[in-house]
Amino acid sequence: MQNRPPKSWRDAVEHEINIPDQPILATDKVRYVGEALAVIVAESRYLAEDAAELIEVDLEPLPAVATVDMALATDAPKVHDDLKSNVVARLRIRKGDAAGILASGVRSIRHRFTNHRYLAMPIECRGVVSQYDSRSDSLTIWSSTQVVHWVRREVAVRLGLPESRVRCIAPDVGGGFGVKGHVYPEDVLIPYLARRLGRPVKWIEDRHEHLLNSTHARDDRHDVEVAFDDKGRILAIRDNFVKDSGAYTPVGIGAPSNTIAHLLGPYDIPHLEAAATVVVTNKTPNAPYRGSGRPEGVFVMERLMDLVARELGMDPVELRLRNMIPPERMPYSVGIPYRDGVPVVYDSGDFPAALHEAINALGGLEAIRAEQRAAWAEGRFLGLGVASFVEGTGAGPFEGATVRIDPSGEIFVATGACAQGQGHETIFAQVAADEWGVTPDQVTVSIADTGSIALGYGTIASRSAVNSSSAIRKASAVLRQKVFAIAGHLLECAIEDLELRDGRVSVKGVPTMSISLAEIAQAARPGWDHRRPPGMSGGLEVTEYFEPPTVTWAYATHAALVEIDRITGAPIIRKYVVVHDSGVLINPKLADGQVLGGVCQGIGGGLLEEVIYDQDGQLLTGSLMDYLVPTASDMPPIEVIHRETPSPLNELGVKGLGEGGAIAPPVAIANAVCDALRPAGYEIFATPIRRSEILKAIDKILG
């Protein structure tokens, strides 16, 4: 229910959505390996696992639907018996007339691209702890969730309690990356058990459970046609893709609609037709993970750019520049709706500049090409890979903030965001400190606790810096009026003559006439002998909700210089460059961390990480021996360059940056590998990038 698209989207997009609910425990049918069908509560996990072995389950094997082809076959067994078919959603977005252009006899190519299934893999698995208070019939839940308010609402509804009797807190829970961004069965089951048993109940997911049962991501297949002219202008794109959502679709059509909305990227392409078919299979549910649908679309688009360049004998960098939207055309209206129903308008930035900067950071195009030719002459394989993309960030619908000044003069801020290590406490304290002319250590930040703020949305979709910060600013502005009114009353001067400085309100130009925030908060205190202006209510506390008009548009170019190891086929990334623009940076160091972390995950996704199922729907990668996560020693030198074009869509000028790093690495590396192996005509159409395939291409060159 959190993720139902708004009416304006429903009106603008051809769609058909029949998403089934996920039961808390499987009853008549188990739909994927790992789906829980019984729960055991014991004094220790050891005992619980012993007891689990004693459960005899009488299961009748049903034919498995392990791939999208199996799901779409005419005689396919149904994953959900009450649905008409295994298709749970169809979306179609058009602008212009892609079909007409493609049929008009212009040059075109068509390809099939596959984005494999991989996942977020935070170091910390999930966990839920709950305690019931029978005296007040209320529950406290500590969940490793990114969405405390959603958990509260779901638990309240399912257990028939008013929301005010359910409190959800997400303490320091480790990484999230989206995998903790929705309500899981355990978020409801554990509080239910705590209430039923009258004792605290704890469930901490182990790694095996995590691989089986926490949501997976990516996993789609595109059939794409692209039309272009001899000058390298892309004229039209038609993309039909199928997304394997696994047995359930906990976050609805979020990822495939992102794929569509981001497909055209930073390019001015007049005609588009994009259609998504979301199917259910007997696999672990698929949900957003850092990038959420964007890496898939960007893989398609940026591979196409290189493929078209190859058709025309043009440098892929040049082809991109010919198609990029120039800065003069900002803001640029793309002509399709975003997931929030608002038409996509890139708000600001300079796409070609980011591309130039990335290439220059690798030494410049001419030098790179010269080095590449020299390498080829020595029988070495060196390639340049580029990927440019745009990213809608800071999605609505809202986030709130409560700002309070207590009688000690400390500023207290509460907001609905939930931190997983991004540094929310730091940046929210910075924003509040700027608003109040104090230092960040004078600000106390409370996040991820439904007890601190009534309504919240949570940390997903690169949204917290935009939405929570803006809410803090908005609440501060309202509260400041009251603070100034009291100060004016006490200093006996007009409000217009006041300013905030170093934690004090002073008369402009007369610093000796000032009063501290603590004194104002004491004056504002309700009760006898308060010193507020007549008629003003007591206390210094304001809650405001920021509802963004739509997403802010960040963008980036990633570029990689890759050399292939001739014996192993391994792509060795010699240098990786990110030029990234996410508007005003609140904290450059944390911004670097976000981008770098994302790049690491993207490199893992491109080269190592792969969820594999067999034809019976058995998971073959159920441990970290089989599912390979990149480590520090797999990381190349990475340079991050920030551009800072303020977004006009919020007063702080910030755009989101949590996900961007993870979007482009698979395709940037794939492009570099193909560029290195151009003498073999090698092209990559599917991730992950496989060393064995690369070796075959090398054999072809070396004969």
Add this chain to the structure above:
Amino acid sequence: MKPAPFNYRAPDKLTEALDLLATYGSDAKVLAGGQSLVPAMNFRLNRFALLIDINRIRELEYIRIDGQVLRIGALTRHRDIEMSPLVREHAPLVAEAVRHVAHLPIRTRGTIGGSLSHADPAAESPAIVLALDGTLVLQSRTGARSVRATEFFQGMFSTALQPNELLVEIQLPVAQPGQRFAFEEVSRRRGDFAIVGVGAMVNLQHGRISQARFAACGVGTGPVRLRAAEQLLEQQVPTAALFARAAAAAAAAVDPQTDIHADAEYRRRLLAGLVERVGMRAAGLSEGAKRD
């Protein structure tokens, strides 16, 4: 991921451990470094009545030279082997290969005896002991027997060890003048089990290869001696072309497994590349791609 219930004993004398093994036989399991056993227990792939923890039996933890034999106690940690000057001097192939075993924290716990007893086909130590033609000493309450590496490894995770026996010592011939060694492997990430690894000893006498020993991990159900390559090399003058032929011969003779990390064809291809690289390095024809 918690183990099924078991009883636990941690004797500090070898004889006690052997008594327990004699009594319990296949109902007991030996715990050395635990780096392979404990994960299997946590997946409940392993069940037994008694866990015999041998970590207190310090008499099994040693490295010493005895004439022409390097003796390594079964409980010696990978890390101690890696750091041992004796090993570096007398068994340089072991010293080079052991650095590829897992990550530092795992090497500080995992033991050579555990690794050989476990006999993972992708593990480095079995291939090295095979390449060096080592001997393993197996002991039970009734006595000890020596088994050559060629007879010890009997396929996927299986060895000549009887349920009442403990591997107590590994004996390796000390390196001789003229013998040169090299080891290389390919793994998907640093520290992973090898997809393919190759260890080689090449004895150069008067410009010819008088003796060649090549063994690989990751290309069969256990460690594999690459006899086809050895035969091609022996008595020949080492050249790049010769090693290329030896590599092709080695690759043609193996029957690797396909799994999710690599298919048989890729393993065969890697084996050829590694045999060539390792052979060239051992013969002093190249420094090879010694990348760390």
